[in-house]
Structure formats: structure tokens, C-alpha cells
Amino acid sequence: xxxxxxxxxxxxxxxxxxxxxxxxxxxxxxxxxxxxxxxxxxxxxxxxxxxxxxxxxxxxxxxxxxxxxxxxxxxxxxxxxxxxxxxxxxxxxxxxxxxxxxxxxxxxxxxxxxxxxxxxxxxxxxxxxxxxxxxxxxxxxxxxxxxxxxxxxxxxxxxxxxxxxxxxxxxxxxxxxxxxxxxxxxxxxxxxxxxxxxxxxxxxxxxxxxxxxxxxxxxxxxxxxxxxxxx
Amino acid sequence: xxxxxxxxxxxxxxxxxxxxxxxxxxxxxxxxxxxxxxxxxxxxxxxxxxxxxxxxxxxxxxxxxxxxxxxxxxxxxxxxxxxxxxxxxxxxxxxxxxxxxxxxxxxxxxxxxxxxxxxxxxxxxxxxxxxxxxxxxxxxxxxxxxxxxxxxxxxxxxxxxxxxxxxxxxxxxxxxxxxxxxxxxxxxxxxxxxxxxxxxxxxxxxxxxxxxxxxxxxxxxxxxxxxxxxxxxxxxxxxxxxxxxxxxxxxxxxxxxxxxxxxxxxxxxxxxxxxxxxxxxxx
Numbered sequence: 001x002x003x004x005x006x007x008x009x010x011x012x013x014x015x016x017x018x019x020x021x022x023x024x025x026x027x028x029x030x031x032x033x034x035x036x037x038x039x040x041x042x043x044x045x046x047x048x049x050x051x052x053x054x055x056x057x058x059x060x061x062x063x064x065x066x067x068x069x070x071x072x073x074x075x076x077x078x079x080x081x082x083x084x085x086x087x088x089x090x091x092x093x094x095x096x097x098x099x100x101x102x103x104x105x106x107x108x109x110x111x112x113x114x115x116x117x118x119x120x121x122x123x124x125x126x127x128x129x130x131x132x133x134x135x136x137x138x139x140x141x142x143x144x145x146x147x148x149x150x151x152x153x154x155x156x157x158x159x160x161x162x163x164x165x166x167x168x169x170x171x172x173x174x175x176x177x178x179x180x181x182x183x184x185x186x187x188x189x190x191x192x193x194x195x196x197x198x199x200x201x202x203x204x205x206x207x208x209x210x211x212x213x214x215x216x217x218x219x220x221x222x223x224x225x226x227x228x229x230x231x
Numbered sequence: 232x233x234x235x236x237x238x239x240x241x242x243x244x245x246x247x248x249x250x251x252x253x254x255x256x257x258x259x260x261x262x263x264x265x266x267x268x269x270x271x272x273x274x275x276x277x278x279x280x281x282x283x284x285x286x287x288x289x290x291x292x293x294x295x296x297x298x299x300x301x302x303x304x305x306x307x308x309x310x311x312x313x314x315x316x317x318x319x320x321x322x323x324x325x326x327x328x329x330x331x332x333x334x335x336x337x338x339x340x341x342x343x344x345x346x347x348x349x350x351x352x353x354x355x356x357x358x359x360x361x362x363x364x365x366x367x368x369x370x371x372x373x374x375x376x377x378x379x380x381x382x383x384x385x386x387x388x389x390x391x392x393x394x395x396x397x398x399x400x401x402x403x404x405x406x407x408x409x410x411x412x413x414x415x416x417x418x419x420x421x422x423x424x425x426x427x428x429x430x431x432x433x434x435x436x437x438x439x440x441x442x443x444x445x446x447x448x449x450x451x452x453x454x455x456x457x458x459x460x461x462x463x464x465x466x467x468x469x470x471x472x473x474x475x476x477x478x479x480x481x482x483x484x485x486x487x488x489x490x491x492x493x494x495x496x497x498x499x500x501x502x503x504x505x506x507x508x509x510x511x512x513x514x
Contacts, residue, residue, distance in 0.1 A: 050427075072432075073431070076426075076429045076431045076432070077429065078429075079426070079427065079428065079429035080428070080429035081429075084427055090420070090424055090427070092421055092424065103425075103428070104428040107425055107428050107434060108428070108430075151428070155428075
């Protein structure tokens with residue numbers, strides 16, 4: 001699904017690289033935690049996959065496509081094959097829950113009949129079927145993140161990227177979000193989640209990739225967050 | 232987009248249209264006048280002082296010879312009209328009928344002349360070379376040169392109108408650039424999400440381009456209305472009745488100008504918007 005081959009990313013020449021010589025493989029259907037302190041390179045890792053940044057050296061291959069070499073007009077096509085969720089939800093405040101989710105499909109040019117079927121379906125999956133006509137500011141943080149996940153997943157992409165999705169949520173709400181991501185993973189979606197929430201990582205027992213100052217220091221199946229990084 | 236863009240587009244395009252209108256006016260006046268201008272060959276009278284008149288007044292033989300030579304210059308020479316002293320006098324009386332100067336003038340004081348109409352009025356030199364300075368000819372005069380001075384004035388006006396119009400169009404383009412920047416900034420969240428879910432450049436930029444095009448189109452329509460109003464109320468109702476001796480721009484010419492100014496506005500706004508979006512809305 002995702003292959004990093006000796007990837008180095010440098011934002012400028014003076015500082016140390018944000019990522020240094022990273023190589024790893026993520027198989028379709030895997031659930032992978034990307035852990036590490038702030039500034040360790042987790043977000044850069046995700047941005048390279050989304051092609052918001054280009055590698056300095058090395059190769060990032062997603063679904064058989066060399067992301068770094070993709071011409072600019074093919075980037076939208078790449079992004080349609082992945083959903084992305086962020087710590088700050090990134091919802092449109094002026095649109096209802098339904099409209100926020102439908103927005104993805106409208107952008108992709110889907111037919112109205114298709115949108116009217118798919119949106120309630122995915123909102124039902126995330127447990128917000130009864131709040132479709134609410135606006136984001138009328139929802140709790142956890143509910144807003146569920147809307148964001150619904151929007152990322154409504155197109156049923158094979159890959160879901162999550163950058164600190166529980167960063168703004170309390171532990172109880174976070175558990176709910178993780179259950180949702182786990183369910184999405186169980187239907188075959190590859191999930192890559194950057195986090196520094198140790199409790200979640202320890203509880204889930206999934207593959208853990210740890211970054212430290214831009215270097216990969218650990219890649220462990222069924223790992224935990226790691227003792228030395230516990231808060 | 233904004234009111235400001237519509238107004239600047241309207242004003243700059245109106246000026247642009249006015250410049251084109253003056254140009255069309257010059258063209259139609261040229262057509263009108265060049266059709267009527269003549270080359271006058273004034274013949275020597277008894278009192279002429281030009282060197283070529285040292286032999287005194289022109290003799291009938293010389294006059295006949297000049298006429299024959301003019302006839303030989305067909306088809307460049309289209310029409311030849313001989314104006315005698317008596318006819319020149321009558322015309323003089325007509326022109327200055329309210330002036331006391333007519334009392335001191337006798338038919339003998341006015342020169343007889345050939346009025347020559349050329350098929351191509353720009354070829355005046357041919358006539359001048361053949362007759363200027365030869366015995367019996369006092370002076371060869373081209374009316375076209377008198378008109379050209381007037382047309383130069385009109386051309387100057389046209390250049391001024393068009394330069395102001397170009398400056399205004401540049402201002403319009405800059406205003407569009409700025410408006411798009413503000414709009415892109417205001418919608419950066421929405422645009423960011425569109426990019427995230429895989430919207431193409433075209434989909435992201437289309438709303439901005441449409442807005443620029445629609446504002447330019449509205450401004451363009453205002454300008455078109457202003458030019459039509461100028462034709463109806465200024466030219467047809469005020470100028471044409473007061474200056475009946477000349478031609479004014481026709482509807483045919485105005486109708487050519489209208490789409491030019493309309494689409495110029497849209498094209499400029501779209502180009503300015505497109506370049507700005509390339510810079511500010513990257514995938």
C-alpha cells in the first residue's frame with residue numbers, strides 16, 4: 001500500500017532533515033501507529049504521502065504510484081484514493097453535517113442520487129445519523145471528529161490518514177474515535193495514524209513505527225508506545 | 232466579485248470604446264471628405280506675381296493644353312472641372328455674402344482654375360509635379376493637406392483616449408488580482424478542504440474565474456450601454472444635426488466596437504484572475 005525507500009525530507013539546508021533515510025512498507029489492510037514527540041517528523045511523514053510536500057531524496061510509493069514524480073495535475077487523483085483526518089477537524093462552519101460530508105462527493109462530481117444514498121450511510125456508520133442537519137459549532141469535539149472521519153471515508157478510499165485525530169479530545173471520547181477507526185480498518189481500509197497518545201497505542205496493540213528527530217528508531221508489530229516516552 | 236471591479240471595468244471599457252469611436256469617426260470623415268477633396272490648379276491672372284506668371288495672364292492655348300494633359304492623366308484624374316473667373320466670382324460672393332469685402336472685388340481679381348478630382352486622393356504629387364511652376368499656372372493646391380491637419384488633431388484625441396483606457400485597463404487588472412487574493416484568502420479553509428478531498432485545480436479555480444468573468448461582463452454591459460447612449464444622445468441628437476456638412480460614425484461602425492470592448496474586459500479579467508490563481512492556489 002505504502003512504501004518508503006530511503007526517504008529524506010529537508011525543508012531547508014541549515015537545519016537537520018525533518019525525515020532522514022526512512023525505509024518501510026505498509027501492507028494493505030494494516031493499522032499502523034506513527035508515534036514520536038512533537039517535531040519528530042510524524043506530520044511530514046503524512047504530508048509526503050498526501051503530496052503536500054515532495055521528498056528531497058528517495059521514493060514514496062502509494063498504491064503503485066511514485067508520489068514524488070506525480071505531475072501536478074495527477075495529484076487530485078492521488079488524493080481521491082485516500083481520506084485524511086486532522087486534529088483540528090477542518091470542517092466548514094457554514095455547512096451542516098450532511099453538507100460537509102456531501103462536499104467530498106460533490107467535489108468528485110458524483111451524481112446527486114448517489115450522494116443522497118452514500119452520505120446518510122456513512123453518517124450512520126459514525127453514529128451521527130440523527131445529527132445530519134446540525135452545524136459543526138453545535139456539536140461536541142468528538143462528534144465533529146466523527147463528521148471529519150465520515151467525510152474522509154464517504155468515498156470509501158483504501159487508505160485513511162489520521163494526524164493526531166484524538167489530540168483535542170478527552171480520553172473517553174478518544175476511545176470512541178479509536179473504535180470507529182478500528183471498525184473502518186476491519187472492513188479492509190489501511191489506516192495510518194500519527195499520535196502521541198500513549199494510552200491509545202498501548203490499548204490497541206497494533207504495529208508501531210516510532211520516529212525520533214527525523215529517524216526511524218522502532219518498527220514493531222503489536223507494539224506499545226514505549227516506556228521512555230510515557231508522559 | 233466586488234462593486235469596485237464592476238465600476239473600474241465599466242469606466243475603463245467606456246474610455247476604450249470612446250477611443251475606438253473617435254477612430255471610427257476619423258475613418259468615416261476621411262471617407263466622406265477624401266471623396267470630395269479636389270486638387271485646384273490656379274491659372275495666372277493679369278495681376279499674378281508668381282515667377283511662372285511672368286508672361287502675364289494665361290492664354291487660351293495654354294489653358295487648352297493643360298486641360299488636354301489633365302485628360303491624358305486618366306484614370307488617376309477622375310473629373311476635370313474648369314472654373315472661370317466669373318464662376319469664381321459668383322462663388323466668392325456666395326461665401327462672403329454678408330461681408331463688405333465683396334464690394335472691392337471684381338471678377339477679374341479672382342483666378343480661373345481647374346478643379347481636379349483624383350481617383351486616389353493620396354496621389355496628389357503626380358499632379359503637383361506635372362503642373363507646379365509651369366508657365367501659366369500660378370499655384371497647385373491640395374485640399375487634402377488642409378484636412379490632414381484637422382485629422383491629426385482628431386488622432387491626437389484618439390491617442391489620449393486610448394492611453395487613458397489602457398492605463399485604466401491595467402488598473403482594472405491589478406484590482407482583479409487584489410480582489411482574487413482577498414477572496415482566496417477568505418476561502419482558504421474551503422479551498423484547503425477541496426484540495427484535501429482531491430478536487431482538481433479546475434474545480435478549485437472555477438468559482439473564482441467565474442466571479443471575475445461575471446463582474447467583467449456586468450462592467451462590460453455598462454460600458455456597452457454608455458457607448459450606445461453616446462451614439463444615440465450625443466452623436467445622433469446633438470452633433471449630427473448641428474454639423475450637417477460632415478459624416479458621423481454609423482451604427483455599423485458602433486456595432487463592431489461593442490463586442491470588442493465587451494470581450495476585452497472579460498478576457499483581461501480572466502487573464503488577471505488566472506495568473507493570480509496560479510500563484511495563490513497551488514495543489
